[in-house]
Amino acid sequence: MATVPGTAPQARTELDLLIGKLDRLNRLDAADLKAIRGLPWRSSEYRSNHYLVREGDVPTHCCLLLSGYACRHKIAGDGGRQIVSFHMPGDLLDIQHLQLDRADHNVETITAADVAWIARSVLRRLLVDNPRIADAIWRDALIDASIFREWVLNVGRRDAKKRIAHMLCEFAARRDAAGLGSPDFFELPMTQEHIADATGLTSIHVNRMLRELTSEGVISREGRSVRITDWDLMRRVADFDPAYLHAAA
Amino acid sequence: MATVPGTAPQARTELDLLIGKLDRLNRLDAADLKAIRGLPWRSSEYRSNHYLVREGDVPTHCCLLLSGYACRHKIAGDGGRQIVSFHMPGDLLDIQHLQLDRADHNVETITAADVAWIARSVLRRLLVDNPRIADAIWRDALIDASIFREWVLNVGRRDAKKRIAHMLCEFAARRDAAGLGSPDFFELPMTQEHIADATGLTSIHVNRMLRELTSEGVISREGRSVRITDWDLMRRVADFDPAYLHAAA
DNA sequence: CGCCGACTTGAATTCCTTCAAGTACGGTGG
DNA sequence: CCACCGTACTTGAAGGAATTCAAGTCGGCG
Numbered sequence: 001m002a003t004v005p006g007t008a009p010q011a012r013t014e015l016d017l018l019i020g021k022l023d024r025l026n027r028l029d030a031a032d033l034k035a036i037r038g039l040p041w042r043s044s045e046y047r048s049n050h051y052l053v054r055e056g057d058v059p060t061h062c063c064l065l066l067s068g069y070a071c072r073h074k075i076a077g078d079g080g081r082q083i084v085s086f087h088m089p090g091d092l093l094d095i096q097h098l099q100l101d102r103a104d105h106n107v108e109t110i111t112a113a114d115v116a117w118i119a120r121s122v123l124r125r126l127l128v129d130n131p132r133i134a135d136a137i138w139r140d141a142l143i144d145a146s147i148f149r150e151w152v153l154n155v156g157r158r159d160a161k162k163r164i165a166h167m168l169c170e171f172a173a174r175r176d177a178a179g180l181g182s183p184d185f186f187e188l189p190m191t192q193e194h195i196a197d198a199t200g201l202t203s204i205h206v207n208r209m210l211r212e213l214t215s216e217g218v219i220s221r222e223g224r225s226v227r228i229t230d231w232d233l234m235r236r237v238a239d240f241d242p243a244y245l246h247a248a249a
Numbered sequence: 250m251a252t253v254p255g256t257a258p259q260a261r262t263e264l265d266l267l268i269g270k271l272d273r274l275n276r277l278d279a280a281d282l283k284a285i286r287g288l289p290w291r292s293s294e295y296r297s298n299h300y301l302v303r304e305g306d307v308p309t310h311c312c313l314l315l316s317g318y319a320c321r322h323k324i325a326g327d328g329g330r331q332i333v334s335f336h337m338p339g340d341l342l343d344i345q346h347l348q349l350d351r352a353d354h355n356v357e358t359i360t361a362a363d364v365a366w367i368a369r370s371v372l373r374r375l376l377v378d379n380p381r382i383a384d385a386i387w388r389d390a391l392i393d394a395s396i397f398r399e400w401v402l403n404v405g406r407r408d409a410k411k412r413i414a415h416m417l418c419e420f421a422a423r424r425d426a427a428g429l430g431s432p433d434f435f436e437l438p439m440t441q442e443h444i445a446d447a448t449g450l451t452s453i454h455v456n457r458m459l460r461e462l463t464s465e466g467v468i469s470r471e472g473r474s475v476r477i478t479d480w481d482l483m484r485r486v487a488d489f490d491p492a493y494l495h496a497a498a
Numbered sequence: 499c500g501c502c503g504a505c506t507t508g509a510a511t512t513c514c515t516t517c518a519a520g521t522a523c524g525g526t527g528g
Numbered sequence: 529c530c531a532c533c534g535t536a537c538t539t540g541a542a543g544g545a546a547t548t549c550a551a552g553t554c555g556g557c558g
Contacts, residue, residue, distance in 0.1 A: 056492075072398075074398060074399070074402045076402060076406045076407060076488055077485075077488035078406075078488075080406040081406070082401055082402040082405045082406045084398045084401045084402070096391045096394065096395065099384065099387055099388045099391050100388065100391055100392070100395070100495050102492065102495070104395050104398065104399075104492055104493040104495070105395075105398055128380075131377075135348065138348055138387065138390075139348045139349065141387075141390070141391065141394070142345045142348050142349055142390065143349070144394060145345065145390070145393060145394040145397060146345070146349070146353050148394060148397035148398055148400075148401060149321075149323065149333045149353065149354055149397055150323070150353075151397075151401045152323075152331060152333045152397060152400045152401055152404060153323045153325060153331040153333070155401060155404045155405040155449065156331045156404040156448070156449030157325045157327075157329040157330070157331045157449060158325060159545075159546095160545075160546070191503090191504065191505090192504075192505070193504080199405070200404065200405030200406060201546075201547090202546075202547060202548080203504090203505085204505095204506085204507090204546090204547075204548085205545090205546055205547075207505065207506060207507085208506090208507085208546095211506085211507095223555095236326075239325060239326035239327075243305075243351065243353060244353040246349050246351070246353070408513075408514095409513075409514070440535090440536065440537090441536075441537070442536080450514075450515090451514075451515060451516080452536090452537085453514090453515075453516085453537095453538085453539090454513090454514060454515070456537065456538060456539085457514095457538090457539085460538085460539095
């Protein structure tokens with residue numbers, strides 16, 4: 001878990017994913033880029049299944065995922081886990097802590113991951129001084145909320161196969177929009193248990209449904225790699241309409 | 250559906266609920282109050298089950314609920330409806346349209362309601378000019394997102410009785426926090442079908458679970474009025490912890 | 499080479515849905 | 529005033545999607 005102070009500008013290509021994302025949300029100018037690149041932050045490496053934030057924490061820093069994958073989740077009274085979002089490199093994991101003092105959910109790595117920590121106060125100042133960045137980040141937070149709404153629909157009103165297919169579509173579409181690779185073929189970072197906890201199912205049933213999606217020719221699999229063999233069919237099976245992601249046209 | 254231009258300050262007690270809510274989220278000063286009271290808006294009355302915003306719309310105005318109740322919902326491909334939030338007087342119903350151009354869900358009245366419409370551009374200017382108001386509104390939006398996360402958990406990982414009980418707890422707690430009345434006894438504005446569509450169940454099963462909650466002495470009912478007879482038991486049955494509402498201590 | 503986590507498969511069970519009636523209530527018009 | 533109607537609510541029985549329980553396989557790693 002080496003800690004690297006980020007000082008030299010040329011060492012900060014890690015921020016390029018975030019900058020690209022914010023620029024897509026709201027066109028940034030040179031001053032904005034300079035402000036982001038000048039942010040003081042320190043990064044740490046973590047193994048898979050490491051808690052970055054725990055429910056109840058009073059965070060002093062916000063975290064940015066530089067590499068690897070993470071999720072946010074809540075634990076029910078009976079111990080059941082509900083994953084509420086998946087995250088990929090370039091995502092801010094807990095931007096709500098700019099305004100809310102206490103964490104209402106957990107943030108945990110799924111794979112090994114590099115995370116940049118930025119002080120809350122520094123980030124707040126950045127937003128006050130750079131309205132374009134502020135707008136971009138608020139848009140990001142509001143899209144986050146839109147995704148939660150779609151997840152409520154997914155878990156509340158779709159059957160198991162559609163839920164899983166929809167989750168795969170969303171992962172592919174967001175990955176594509178973030179410039180992280182093709183939406184047709186990709187390696188899933190999450191286990192079938194992660195998928196189960198995100199879709200409100202058991203991992204056993206996820207396994208069966210993935211099998212069915214495969215046998216029906218919607219996807220093909222090799223290990224954790226997935227190929228969406230028929231996107232047209234997939235969209236129908238998953239009831240997937242990417243409008244809720246509010247990705248730039 | 251009479252339309253009343255809001256011009257005379259003394260006619261604007263309708264805004265007091267919103268002002269109270271924002272002040273609770275982030276202490277406002279006299280200038281803030283003046284700015285809010287000076288907002289140009291027009292209000293309309295609507296019957297129950299009236300669409301205020303439709304998925305796909307490009308809204309020019311944001312709406313504020315002055316009286317009555319409303320919900321936001323999405324429709325699945327098979328026609329199933331998923332309600333993603335309930336709203337009460339004083340709530341801004343679609344603040345995300347400050348930043349996002351296209352509605353990703355519907356907003357519909359549950360009861361007869363008075364709604365104030367405020368132009369997007371006017372609201373944006375208000376937030377730029379009044380940072381305290383901006384912070385309050387962003388906090389509100391982030392709490393909204395927190396509630397969505399809890400709903401994902403509710404629908405994904407709790408059984409039918411817990412889901413319904415949790416929804417009742419949330420309604421009571423938010424109503425109480427907004428100063429709209431006691432959390433122990435209240436009239437539900439929504440039908441059992443609304444409850445079903447919010448919890449991912451059928452109205453038939455909602456009916457049976459309400460019956461069970463009643464026979465177990467957790468609640469008592471008369472028409473649509475509900476009394477929570479044993480809050481301690483209710484919290485346990487519902488797996489309810491109000492921390493996610495981020496209500497001021 | 500043996501162990502552990504992730505994945506796979508089958509059978510029994512359960513919670514919730516679907517289907518099918520029927521009741522209660524408020525509003526409307528004859 | 530009351531018959532009529534529509535909406536919301538209630539109840540029972542049958543069916544089904546997903547869970548639970550129980551084994552067992554596969555692959556990577558110490």
